Amino acid sequence: MIGDYTYVEFSSILAMQGFAGLSLFSVFVLMALGLAIIFGQMGVINMAHGEFMILGAYVTYFCSLFFQEYLPSLFGIYFFIAMILAFFVSGALGVVVEWLMIRHLYKRPLDTLLATWGLSLILQQFYRSVFGAREVGVTLPDWLLGSISLTDIIDVPINGLFVMAITLTITLGVAFIMYKSTWGKQIRAVVQNRTMAGAVGINTKMVDRMTYGLGCGIAGVAGSAFTMIGSTGPTAGQLYIVDTFLVVVFGGAASLLGTIASAFTISQAQSTMEFFMSGSTAKVLTLLTVVGILMLRPQGLFTLKIRR
């Protein structure tokens, strides 16, 4: 016996909380991937990342309404279309924002914090005025509802599995783009030395714009996946921005693998502890641990070892 639980119950709780942690991990990874590109690679402190995410969530919401109204026969697959749309809508907004604002600030990274924070306030008010202050939730197609019972006690929700599958696909996609494709090479070259990248023949302005767009697009997809887990409101993005930065900084800013490892650690710690104590105590403990580790290892979990 552990406390009031038997061993079987206890291990089932651990397993289910572990799975809930994996769902949270997926959402963290999705959000952090976009930020790992924008903040980790480009060095832009994007405070509006949450709002790009929420835009994706709203796109998904309207997509679900549209399919319910006009194409009920295809309702089962609307989610895939919504995700693609979310990617392009958030990505397009990202490209516009880069052109209007960010491109003037590459040499002043701290100012990007202020500028994007302003942007996030503007976007929040825009959502509130246009979509209304009330939180909205999407209707999931039937095949995403319910759960699979592994044992008598352990139930695994299907939408959680679905989010994980999406996360895996997108992570692999991003890894491929960053490390295998020509575009990825150009992104990394520009990030490392913008002037020199231009002098070897890379159109740096174009690469910057597309990279920012890609990061925002991925945030949009994250928002789309997010609708399955929480409800969508104008300020919902705010709740997640701190966690997302925490994940990226803890993982080591320039490393995708680090981002994933740190998302895993933080989400598992959080969701396992949440069951045994209140949410905020769990959060405090997680934050304290992360702060402690970062004091010992300021560069984050993973870094590239090269001569400087």
Added chain:
Amino acid sequence: MLSIDKLRVSYGQSEVVHGVSLDLKPNEIVAVMGRNGMGKTTLMKSLMGIVPSGEGAIKLDGNSIEKKESYQRVEDGLAFVPQGRMIFSTMTVTENIETGLTVTGKSKVPEDIYELFPVLKEMKSRRGGNLSGGQQQQLAIARALASNPKVLLLDEPTEGIQPSIIKEMARTLRKIRDERGLSIIVSEQVLSFALDIADRVLVIENGEIVHESNREDIDAEKVSAFLSV
């Protein structure tokens, strides 16, 4: 091939290059010599579009390029090996060379580049930042050659490199010129290297060309007088 006409370059209000003119013939190697702070690097950077040029014209193959962005100049046939190499240190050797392929549209490093620099083939998947200074210099040249340039700009390529490798580098650069038929402008402080490689030597002082002579009739003492502090 490359003609520079009364080029002026300034940082803010202070003008650093005062009306430099230079005609680079096809297949020619020109060395621009001068002490520190005389405008060599500024001249190179303005040719590459990294520092904006004020008045004056830069023509490559008859096309004006002085208003173009760096990457467009690379498309037109300029390539640049900067002072301090500036390779992408977290990327592998192969990836570094591949960044130079951008304007050619190819994705695979041509074999002849590895033939010029066999050591780069050995180090293929090492990170650029972990190479030695001499290897990084070769990498920077290989990266520049990957874009198939007509004119190659080298800014103080001998800086921080041991004498035996400097000799080797002069040989390689002449070989590149002969094989690929390109023209080279190299800025230098080391006279022996310049005499090894250049067809023509210019001396720049306080942003102006003060001396010019072909290699055959160069007065080495006079040039070294310009270079001594």
